[in-house]
Amino acid sequence: AAVDKGVDFANYFCTYAFLYHQKEMLSDRVRMDAYYNAVFQNKHHFRGKVVLDVGTGSGILAIWCAQAGAKKVYAVEATKMSDHARELVKANNVDDIVEVIEGSMEEVILPEKVDVIISEWMGYFLLRESMFDSVICARDRWLKPDGIMYPSHARMWMAPIRSSLGDQKMNDLECAMNDWYNFVEVTETHYGVNMNVLTKPYHEEHEKYYLKTSLWNNLHPNQVIGTPAIIKEIDCLMATVDEIRDVTSKFSLSINMDRTRLSGFAGWFDVHFRGSMQNPAMHKIELTTAPSVDNTTHWGQQVFLLYPPPRVNEGDRLMISFLMTRSKENHRLMDVEFTYELQHSSGKRLPPVTSKFCIE
Amino acid sequence: AAVDKGVDFANYFCTYAFLYHQKEMLSDRVRMDAYYNAVFQNKHHFRGKVVLDVGTGSGILAIWCAQAGAKKVYAVEATKMSDHARELVKANNVDDIVEVIEGSMEEVILPEKVDVIISEWMGYFLLRESMFDSVICARDRWLKPDGIMYPSHARMWMAPIRSSLGDQKMNDLECAMNDWYNFVEVTETHYGVNMNVLTKPYHEEHEKYYLKTSLWNNLHPNQVIGTPAIIKEIDCLMATVDEIRDVTSKFSLSINMDRTRLSGFAGWFDVHFRGSMQNPAMHKIELTTAPSVDNTTHWGQQVFLLYPPPRVNEGDRLMISFLMTRSKENHRLMDVEFTYELQHSSGKRLPPVTSKFCIE
Numbered sequence: 001a002a003v004d005k006g007v008d009f010a011n012y013f014c015t016y017a018f019l020y021h022q023k024e025m026l027s028d029r030v031r032m033d034a035y036y037n038a039v040f041q042n043k044h045h046f047r048g049k050v051v052l053d054v055g056t057g058s059g060i061l062a063i064w065c066a067q068a069g070a071k072k073v074y075a076v077e078a079t080k081m082s083d084h085a086r087e088l089v090k091a092n093n094v095d096d097i098v099e100v101i102e103g104s105m106e107e108v109i110l111p112e113k114v115d116v117i118i119s120e121w122m123g124y125f126l127l128r129e130s131m132f133d134s135v136i137c138a139r140d141r142w143l144k145p146d147g148i149m150y151p152s153h154a155r156m157w158m159a160p161i162r163s164s165l166g167d168q169k170m171n172d173l174e175c176a177m178n179d180w181y182n183f184v185e186v187t188e189t190h191y192g193v194n195m196n197v198l199t200k201p202y203h204e205e206h207e208k209y210y211l212k213t214s215l216w217n218n219l220h221p222n223q224v225i226g227t228p229a230i231i232k233e234i235d236c237l238m239a240t241v242d243e244i245r246d247v248t249s250k251f252s253l254s255i256n257m258d259r260t261r262l263s264g265f266a267g268w269f270d271v272h273f274r275g276s277m278q279n280p281a282m283h284k285i286e287l288t289t290a291p292s293v294d295n296t297t298h299w300g301q302q303v304f305l306l307y308p309p310p311r312v313n314e315g316d317r318l319m320i321s322f323l324m325t326r327s328k329e330n331h332r333l334m335d336v337e338f339t340y341e342l343q344h345s346s347g348k349r350l351p352p353v354t355s356k357f358c359i360e
Numbered sequence: 361a362a363v364d365k366g367v368d369f370a371n372y373f374c375t376y377a378f379l380y381h382q383k384e385m386l387s388d389r390v391r392m393d394a395y396y397n398a399v400f401q402n403k404h405h406f407r408g409k410v411v412l413d414v415g416t417g418s419g420i421l422a423i424w425c426a427q428a429g430a431k432k433v434y435a436v437e438a439t440k441m442s443d444h445a446r447e448l449v450k451a452n453n454v455d456d457i458v459e460v461i462e463g464s465m466e467e468v469i470l471p472e473k474v475d476v477i478i479s480e481w482m483g484y485f486l487l488r489e490s491m492f493d494s495v496i497c498a499r500d501r502w503l504k505p506d507g508i509m510y511p512s513h514a515r516m517w518m519a520p521i522r523s524s525l526g527d528q529k530m531n532d533l534e535c536a537m538n539d540w541y542n543f544v545e546v547t548e549t550h551y552g553v554n555m556n557v558l559t560k561p562y563h564e565e566h567e568k569y570y571l572k573t574s575l576w577n578n579l580h581p582n583q584v585i586g587t588p589a590i591i592k593e594i595d596c597l598m599a600t601v602d603e604i605r606d607v608t609s610k611f612s613l614s615i616n617m618d619r620t621r622l623s624g625f626a627g628w629f630d631v632h633f634r635g636s637m638q639n640p641a642m643h644k645i646e647l648t649t650a651p652s653v654d655n656t657t658h659w660g661q662q663v664f665l666l667y668p669p670p671r672v673n674e675g676d677r678l679m680i681s682f683l684m685t686r687s688k689e690n691h692r693l694m695d696v697e698f699t700y701e702l703q704h705s706s707g708k709r710l711p712p713v714t715s716k717f718c719i720e
């Protein structure tokens with residue numbers, strides 16, 4: 001399905017045109033440290049090289065590449081943020097090296113191929129926003145055969161968690177429904193119209209909102225009640241859009257905490273800066289968005305709530321099959337489906353349960 | 361400029377597809393009472409008549425028209441809310457009379473002309489959302505020559521106000537800027553990039569957000585410090601899009617409170633159900649969104665802040681010229697420009713001041 005560019009702009013790009021939003025990313029120390037160290041601890045990848053920054057935003061990564069010794073940096077940005085990037089480049093005296101180009105990566109024509117592609121393309125749970133498509137497109141068109149991707153690898157993770165969010169959201173839903181019943185009564189009494197036929201759709205709409213949409217959360221590591229599993233690995237040099245469009249994974253998780261509740265699952269990601277096989281990084285850098293006390297990120301984790309939450313014990317196992325597809329209405333949002341089977345340490349298996357969620 | 365339908369849907373219609381949003385309107389007692397009384401106290405306008413409900417949403421107005429004795433009601437709705445409207449119509453046993461049509465009013469073909477057009481098309485400060493355009497289009501195509509409009513008239517009001525919102529927003533802006541200066545320092549120290557060149561645009565972005573965008577507020581009547589003025593009157597039977605696209609008005613306001621500050625201006629509207637000249641209402645109904653203690657509406661008032669707020673006294677006069685145009689990026693949003701001249705009761709005149717705002 002072709003994407004309407006105007007709609008995509010209204011739904012997606014518009015937010016990136018605000019300095020407010022760029023600043024949020026620029027204030028994420030974990031993110032900034034990872035990219036900063038990746039560049040400056042691997043200057044040999046940049047010195048005298050031609051670099052492409054896909055989605056330069058404020059221009060920060062492009063400026064770093066120039067400071068690390070790049071010969072030329074093409075910094076492509078779809079929104080009007082490109083004007084600010086151009087100012088920032090100039091103010092930091094790298095305007096002889098960094099060329100800011102306003103346009104969408106898919107349409108821009110560069111005068112030459114590049115040695116390195118750098119990009120901060122990761123959305124919630126890695127793939128939300130589907131921006132990696134644009135990086136793939138840039139790579140296939142503009143990266144030299146022996147070029148390097150920054151980052152070079154990415155992984156999606158999933159773990160079982162406990163959380164009070166489920167009770168909270170369930171409570172919100174109940175409040176919303178109480179309010180609705182009151183509304184139905186008032187509307188019947190005062191205005192002679194019986195709204196009861198809409199009770200079910202109203203409940204569905206709110207259930208979807210409160211319970212069936214993944215939640216942004218920065219979890220404490222002790223909320224993770226089992227060993228996390230890798231559900232997808234991406235080699236940024238090789239991946240195709242066909243390989244990332246859907247994510248399917250069958251995996252099992254073991255619970256490592258006694259007498260707790262499985263409130264749901266949390267998804268997060270990490271990315272790695274390892275250079276390429278022929279041209280490896282001198283210092284390999286990792287950026288992780290896993291639950292952490294001190295190193296939280298603006299990505300947090302995505303929480304998928306199970307309601308009601310089953311009781312679990314140490315040694316229980318979960319067999320999970322996971323499917324993530326793109327939303328039909330908006331290719332930058334995702335639909336997620338879990339089927340899990342709980343096997344108690346006694347060997348007893350509960351029947352499989354399927355839950356569907358949106359990532360919005 | 362032609363409007364991209366997909367973009368218009370992403371920016372505007374989408375919210376109306378949620379029952380949550382329809383319920384907000386259906387829970388507005390002032391709004392509901394006005395339309396309910398307008399219909400049921402003027403049954404002669406509906407009995408045996410053909411009615412068109414422009415933007416039926418949940419279907420509420422269409423159902424009332426049927427209950428009041430209409431022979432046929434065409435209920436047009438652009439969003440998927442039309443499915444719910446159809447269910448509601450059926451559950452309330454008027455599906456032999458009300459025909460719900462999913463489509464945009466501009467494109468729908470009706471099998472006949474209608475006697476009455478009813479619509480709840482009013483946005484913040486009356487014209488936000490520009491939905492009255494669709495009502496005009498419906499009227500020109502489908503209303504019989506002697507047909508009636510519900511509502512029949514609309515007016516925009518403006519008054520000088522005092523409010524602590526200005527100080528609050530000014531404080532928010534200062535906090536945002538302190539945070540920014542801190543961010544500039546960190547980014548320079550830790551990441552070797554000087555962001556200072558973006559300080560001015562950052563300030564502008566936030567000033568626009570906090571001070572140059574009108575605010576939704578339900579004012580207390582004692583916050584109004586002068587006599588409100590009517591700045592626009594619309595006869596819904598006669599108005600053309602050309603007449604409502606821009607609103608210009610020169611008017612004067614007198615301050616009727618001593619030793620206070622002119623924090624800004626508030627805009628609101630009322631609409632009237634008076635029928636037509638040849639076929640007047642038996643009971644004229646008014647729906648006002650003016651500041652009120654007991655009869656607040658979901659529309660509230662739109663507040664345009666002046667900063668710094670000039671000191672004013674009883675007997676001072678304000679000469680104002682007002683201009684409202686549609687935003688270039690989105691025809692459903694507005695740009696507003698005020699020029700005011702303060703004349704103290706002593707006769708002394710202060711130089712004119714111009715302020716610009718967005719209604720978002």
Ligand SMILES: Nc1ncnc2c1ncn2[C@@H]1O[C@H](CSCC[C@H](N)C(=O)O)[C@@H](O)[C@H]1O
Binds near residue numbers: 025
């Ligand atoms: N297809 C595309 N073409 C050009 N820019 C794009 C794009 N897809 C996303 N972007 C831009 O990519 C940016 C991603 S956010 C990252 C910004 C910056 N590189 C930083 O690390 O701080 C946004 O500014 C967005 O507008």
Ligand SMILES: Nc1ncnc2c1ncn2[C@@H]1O[C@H](CSCC[C@H](N)C(=O)O)[C@@H](O)[C@H]1O
Binds near residue numbers: 373438
């Ligand atoms: N051009 C157009 N064609 C069809 N529906 C429209 C329209 N412009 C706005 N609408 C619809 O008009 C409704 C306005 S809100 C009012 C809903 C309902 N009549 C009530 O009084 O409660 C929204 O549901 C919106 O989707």
